[in-house]
Amino acid sequence: MATLIRNYMPFIQIIIAVLIWSISFIAMKIAVAELGAFPTVFLRMILAVALLLFFIPKLKKQAVNYQKGDWLPLAGLILCEPCLYFVFEGLALTYTSASEAGMITALHPLMVTLANRGRACGGGLDRTFPGQGGLPGRSGPAGRRSMDVHP
Numbered sequence: 224m225a226t227l228i229r230n231y232m233p234f235i236q237i238i239i240a241v242l243i244w245s246i247s248f249i250a251m252k253i254a255v256a257e258l259g260a261f262p263t264v265f266l267r268m269i270l271a272v273a274l275l276l277f278f279i280p281k282l283k284k285q286a287v288n289y290q291k292g293d294w295l296p297l298a299g300l301i302l303c304e305p306c307l308y309f310v311f312e313g314l315a316l317t318y319t320s321a322s323e324a325g326m327i328t329a330l331h332p333l334m335v336t337l338a339n340r341g342r343a344c345g346g347g348l349d350r351t352f353p354g355q356g357g358l359p360g361r362s363g364p365a366g367r368r369s370m371d372v373h374p
Contacts, residue, residue, distance in 0.1 A: 245325060248316070248324050248325050249321045251263065251267075251312065251313065251316055252320070252324075255313050260313035260317055261310070261313070263313050264312075268305065268306070268309065271305060
């Protein structure tokens, strides 16, 4: 039984991560509608810092291979990924529905493949496109009206 759980643990973890990620669009849409984009992003960043503080003792124990000049690419990554990504996501959710935002996010594997000019990027593309094909037919105007921020 333990080996069975150990064998399926990666799949269970991926399913949990996907569920949390999908719920985050709905929660972000509601928060943006109630608080606005920038306060929501600020609170999200504060929550992320609070969660990261929990892991600092464990990270300090690991060896870090820092080289002179690494701060510039790291600063760019910090600016782009959590900061600008959350700001743009918050602003985008004021103009679209959570399901459409999920659809755009689901297109990331295709965009990565196209950016790599068709080189092999993994086996997930064959599973991604059928799911994306079903989304537009399920998000109609009646489902969007209750969550729209702008008239």
